[in-house]
Amino acid sequence: MTLEDWGWTPFFTAQMKPWKKSGWLPARVIRGEKNYFRVWTLQGELTVRFAGKIRHKAGSRVDFPVVGDWVMVEPQSGQRGIIHALLTRKSSFSRNLPGRRKTKGQERAEQQVIAANVDLVFIVSGLDRDFNIRRIERYLTLVSSSGADAVVLLNKTDLCESPEKYKAQVEEISGNTPVHLFMARHPGQLEILFNYMQPGKTIALLGSSGVGKSTILNGMLGEERQKIGAVSQADGKGRHTTTHRELILFPTGGILMDNPGMRELHLWGNADDLTESFADIETLAADCKFSDCQHKTEPGCAVTKALEAGTLNSERLVSYHKLKNELQSLTQQKNKS
């Protein structure tokens, strides 16, 4: 196993310089427990703690390692070690923890990093009652602010009469993001996902509870075990509701992040993050008469014009305004804190 198999790239090599002679090892966080982390290094898996002095220096939660992070570890005896530094993240996946901290009675925005250095996110949505285009829009915005790429999986096609219609609806808003119809219960379909797996590439699944993330993950793990001829593992019953995040290295190449259902989806980012997920509206906005047009009642608004012409869906515009408000008020809260 090489560092590259675990996602190491020149981006991280460039950050290693100060520690070249330290004897510390680059390590990827594969699991975080309350007081320790499991990391992978070229010397195998280690159980490590966060050095006290960094813990003291770390100003906010953002500076604490999370699953997917690369850290510098001082190895110790007994497969243990100490984390001395956190390498800058290539991408990070955050949410806002609203109302967790108060400053002078005011709610303060607090960023919680959930996962780091994810390259690709499968946004999973069920084609049963769960389907909600506005939620997909929200997930697309969230992934876009993380710096990762996205793929939309519309799962449970067997429970839907006209899956193609939903696919077309999502393609209308997804820009360059690929959209696939999917049936997690059908093993033959997993190939669609394996096509995205590559050595060193970290993939995460995102979607509300019950959309089929665990089913997909178990399917992929099962298939992987068959591919490498491994005996089915002790947890052969299949895993149920996931309770922690961890990275799973596929011996045939690629890393999958097991991610618990994200129920609270509070965005973290700023209004610029909508540029990608709402490229259609942003493009129209370039033709508005006023550069600070809010696309509400202003004259010469190209967005309102598209709405009247029926080329822009009104619900999509409502969703845009809502997400924009949310991101703007988050920026205000951040500036206060």
Ligand SMILES: Nc1nc2c(ncn2[C@@H]2O[C@H](COP(=O)(O)OP(=O)(O)OP(=O)(O)O)[C@@H](O)[C@H]2O)c(=O)[nH]1
């Ligand atoms: N009919 C049908 N059911 C599916 C499909 N994929 C998953 N399911 C079922 O949907 C239910 C929820 O699936 P899970 O894989 O547990 O969903 P999850 O997203 O991991 O949920 P959390 O762990 O709560 O986040 C299970 O009963 C699955 O068997 C599918 O393609 N078709």
Ligand SMILES: [Zn+2]
């Ligand atoms: Zn406008």
